[in-house]
Amino acid sequence: MPELPEVETTVKGLTVILNQKISNVKIHTPKLRFKIPNNIINILRNSKISNLRRIAKFIIIDLDTDYSLVIHLGMSGRLKTVNKSYKRIKHDHFVMYFLSKRILVYHDPRRFGFIDIVETKNLRKKKYILNLGVDALSPELSAQMIFEKISKSEVPIKQILLNQKLIAGIGNIYASEILFDSKISPLTLGKDLEISLIMKLIKSTRKILKKAVKYGGSSIRDFRSTDGTLGNFQSDFKVYNKEGKKIRGDEVRKIIQYGRSTFYCPKLQNNK
DNA sequence: CGTACGACCTGCCCGC
């Protein structure tokens, strides 16, 4: 998906609907990853958008009632905001119309994303939120805490970075980029990471993700923020999708870990 | 319990 920076960029792009009143809602595809709740239309209609936020890779749209709309973009989900001239295209699954004539469209070819409506006070009790670890950009992310949680882990650090129960927000692209930046091999087992290396890893995590947010999300060549403009970070990938590229005398390699691609430089990423 | 892997989907790109 959209990883943390793309979700953050999407949320920022949604400020155009802040305080706007929903006039109508259309569900064109009842089931995405999960079924869209039946009562969603009644709850959304005539309510106003009161707040927008991100929890890990989840988009939270708070209403001026007691409810919040939750959107996860899966692998290929996008939100676009358009004006009255909107023509529905393939994979536009869910559409919200505003009194202002602005329109919010959820578009998702693979339908791995989902849309939910929950009482705001119960949001943190939802399983998909409850199980999340500390946000990758939270100041509360500490090396000590991560060290304690992975000090017995036989799982390679690349896979650990993708575990949302530990650190939430990192996905497959930024995992490779973060490991390259911190000069840590993706193959290093959790139990073999000294605390000093974990500190380095956290530093790189903040550096890489903040930069990606600043540039408006990356990532994949066709990521667009809600107004349709492309993210700019793609030119900044050092290793992801760069198999064979030479970096300071080392060559980017592609390996498969747990069925997912990892890109890294074996000599540069030597944990020193 | 932690871990490993297939499943869920469509589209695109590559090689034959």
Next chain:
DNA sequence: TGCGGGCAGGTCGTAC
């Protein structure tokens, strides 16, 4: 040109 295979930003359920 067409077709089959493999791969793609994520996460969950199941089987050890």
